[in-house]
Amino acid sequence: MTNERRVLVHPDKVSLAGSVAARFITKMLDLLDAQPVVHVVLTGGSMGAAVLEAVAASPARMSIDWTRVHFWWGDERWVPARDTERNDEQSRVALLDDLDLPEGNLHPFPTSDSGLTLDEAAVDYAAELADHGVDGMPHPIFDITFLGVGPDGHIASLFPHRSGIQVTDRTVIVVRDSPKPPPERLSLTRPVINASQRVWLVLAGADKASALGLALAGASRDEVPVAGIKGRRRTVFFVDQDAAAEVPESLIARDY
Structure with a gap:
């Protein structure tokens, strides 16, 4: 089993979204040919949406049996x-x-108008994860987990200098003091994310360059949470030229 980190650089946001969408469709076809069900974790943000829009625009998406694909989310705003x-x-x-x-x-994570409290919502989502757990694990083994990366290096709702990135005894945490609004959120924890077969991080813009550079240089996960993320088989940073500004040339992959 390989366990690699790769950085794939694209000229701009449009080509980045299109390339990730094409790779996603290809990988989904491969996975569904090999197993009955596929579990995918989605992310929000402009690039998360752009990738899905590119998938929607591709005729190749019609080749996928989507009824065999389960979609989850890495985190959610309590709205x-x-x-x-x-x-x-x-x-x-x-x-x-x-x-x-x-x-x-x-x-999806529970909503703020579901009748649950924020703490109850975390328990509810943890139970749903456990319902789909395999091999004695309290959650599915995600085949592909998409993540965005904030300028501060946060992933999901695991932020720098906060306790969330350190939690290992739960699958879901409550966030009440997010430095990025809204303050209340729910998030998967680092062990759940790192149990994914593949983690695909999609980031664009010069404001992400420092966080990416620090993560690849071995920064502390408490300082730069994305530094603590690594999939079981592969971790791929799909980035545009601006976000790659501080990535050492030696770490840039020439192909997938």
Whole structure:
């Protein structure tokens, strides 16, 4: 089993989104040829949506049996259902609503208007993860986990200098003091993310260059949370030219 980190650089955001979408479709076809069900973790943000929009625009997406794909999310804002700030709503608009998926294939975090408290919502999502756990693990083995990276190096809702990145005894945490609004959120923990077969980090813009450079240089995960993320088989940073400004030439891959 390989365990690699690669940085793939693209000229701009448009080509970045298109390339990741094409690789995603190809990998999904490979995975579905080899196993009955695939589990994917989605992310929000502009690049997360751009990748899904590029998938939606590709005729090749029709080759995928989406009824065998389960979608999860790495984190979520504690706001009402269908709120445009929710990551799951952005994913639905970009792609998922067009796929005619069985409702049981979608696993969004609970919403603030669900009748649950924030703490109850974390327990609820942990239970849903456990319902799909395999090999004695309290969660699925995600085949592909998409992550964005903030300018401060945060991933999901695991932020620098906060305790979330250090949690190892839970699958889901509550965040009440997010430095990025809104303050209340739910997030998968680092061990769950790192149990993924493949982690695909998609980031663009000069404001991400420092965090990426620090992560690849071996910064502390407490200082730069993305530094503590690594998939079981492979970790790929899909970046545009601006975000790659501080990546050593030796770490840039020439092919996938």
